[in-house]
Amino acid sequence: MTRLSSEQVLKDNNAVNPSSISSLHLTHKALSDVSCLASFNKLEKLDLKFNNLTSLEGLRACVTLKWLSVVENKLESLEGIQGLTKLTVLNAGKNKLKSMDEIGSLSTIRALILNDNEIVSICNLDQMKELNTLVLSKNPIRKIGEALKKVKSITKLSLSHCQLEGIDTSLKFCVELTELRLAHNDIKSLPEELMHNSKLRNLDLGNNVIAKWSDIKVLKSLTKLRNLNLQGNPVATNEKVIRKIKNALPKLQVFNAKPIDKDTKDEKGHMTDDAHDFSFDHVDQNEDDHLEAADKRKSNKKRKETADASEKEAGVYDKENTGHNKDNGNKKKDKLTGTVDPDTKNKSTKKKLKKDDNKPSEKALALEENVNRTEKKKKNRKNKEQSEFDIIDDAEASFAEIFNIKDQENLNHGGEMKLQDQVPKDLKLVSSIETLPVKHKSAKMHNVESLSSPGTEIGMGGPSTWGD
Template sequence: MKGLSSEQVLQEKQTTDSNAVASLTFTHRALSDVSCLAEFKKLERLDLTFNNLSSLEGLKPCVNLKWLSVKQNKLRSLKGIEGCVSLTVLNAGSNMIQSMDEVSNLVRLRALILNDNQITSICRLDKMKELNTIVLSKNPISKIGESLSKVKSITKLSLSNCKIQDIDSSLKSCTELKELRLAHNEIRTLPSELTRNTKIQNLDLGNNLIMRWSDLKILSSLVNLKNLNVAGNPVAEKDSLAKKIKKLVPGLQIFNAKPIDKAMKSVTVDADENLLVDARDNDNKKGQNVKEDKSIIPIKEDNEENTTITDSVSEKKPKRKSRGLKDEPVTEEEGIKKSKKIKFDEEKVHVDATEKNENRNKTRVDNDGNNNNDDIIVGKKKKKVKSKTRGSSAVQLLASDAQIGLGGESAWDR
């Protein structure tokens, strides 16, 4: 058992006045007793992450404490925390806590983070009029119930990796909700009451049991929705889902962790035409280039010569192209061989022409400033800039960090 002493605290802060200590950080110290902190009446911020604490009773006298992190300890209970009546941020994630009832009287609390524990039910949070963030992911919670019915100030709620089967009307009063994470649960449908949560911007429903398209139609009421995840649900296996979702929620930017445009179809840049084309049409595009590119030897006459189609005009012209074959009969076997040779020559010429175009694109402007490749080079640069501009807002959504009360940035636990 390793306890923290007042002398250690004063030495750490290089002072002899306990009232001068407002903030302390003692992480990774294997501490199991911090009862000496009761002497520090002005203490407002305390970080005890990664220690061996099994009780918070020693913090009960810390009535001025506003910010507390005791995550990654050995806590089985929050007893003692009820004395910290000034708390605005509490992070007790990654412990073995079985009940959260002790927090119900912390009326000033703004952020409550209790992920990775053994909590089975959410206590009533009616008295917390300023609570805006709740993280209860990775707890065996089966239902939300009426615990949030009077918490109208909440903007961020995470209940991922729980055992929730139904949302029901549990969120109807959370009209300020902007981020809702319910991934890895057993949810089969979305309630009609979700229409009241019109401010939701980020919604994670990944890896649930939603099967039907009709179960997602309620999302049309979420007019501010920017980021949606339904990957891992049976309904997500349908190829046309992204297009349907886009019509349902026109303002959506991120779908299943990808920009919505990329989720709808894969696109590539055609270097020859400097156009965005569907990846599925690449082969067709190349086939058209064979016919249209003047640098490729036309094969019309040879193809006609190897077929049974007769034409009075075409019979007169092929004499220049095939002098040794003009009067010789062609067997079926020879026709097949010639057809394969023509196809091989066509592909070889097309590849050579493509390589020449690429080599020309790499050259710099001539001395007289007249370079035929200027348009291609400029086109590529414009394309890069355009794609960055179009995807910037989507990238910001993917990279944004959630603000946790007054505790600064925090990575959302999924």
């Protein structure tokens, strides 16, 4: 049993007064008792992941807490958390929680992460008027029921790797929902009520048991979908259904892990019969080859035009000199003074042209590099300025962005979805997404990928996507 002492905490943080500390990072310390934290009356952020806590009673007095992570401890309940009414983010993933009964009083919570536990039912969410993100993946939950009826503010919901056999009607009340993850369940069909979730942009239904078009025809109502995954379902092998889906969803940009090639659409935005999806590498290679070939043709054409002009100029010059010398009756002098070798002229012109051709290329590359560097700096500055609370409030932010805060690490979800972005250890599970191997991505693919993930967040590949 390892008991935390306030003296040690103050020493480790070079502080004298507990009131001067607002954030503590106490991970991997085998802690089983943290009751001394009651004296830290200004504490707002507390990271206790990877310890041996069996209870949260020691945090009952930490009423100023806004951010709490207790990932990978030995908790069987959240008893003691009821008084922490200022909590905005709670991550208690990878414990042994049997229920979520104790969270009912957390009315200010915005992100609730309880993945990888033993929770069997969803409950006590009615008072959470600001709840934005709910992650309950990898729990033995069989149904949603009426649990989401009053959670109208939620924009991101993950119930992957549960035991759901269907989507209950209470989901229709979540009208702000933009991202829904239901992979690895036993879902057979989508209810008509899903049409009320018209703001959905990212939908993962991978590895369920959906078999025919009539089971998912409600998808045609979700016209804002940009990212859809049906891999691992019987319906995903039906080419006619795939064509119907692509025609019904004009804004769809990534389908079953592959970007939709815009060139395969006709003027009305419908997919043509010969439409096919490309992997990132395949598109990249074709794009580079076409660009290189076009550049070569352009350069050769310019050189030919310049060479022709040179020959003309040399011919005129030679003709003028010859005529002039004939008039003076001096043919010998004509040979010495009036002849210009076209080959020499052409070589000189071509050499100059080649040199000039390199200049704009080098300048363009330098300019592009400067622009990229500037944009990167701006983006980094913006990320630093934006707190995790701001991101949580942003309905456009993805799961990965929400948890892309301090103390980050790369996620590797077994053989499943992988995020190239760094994700905090305490929140890593919520952002896992399967991706195809990617070597190099062209500018053409950048917009497609950025929809879903920073990095490759919704590249969605392999047998399923969005593992959480």
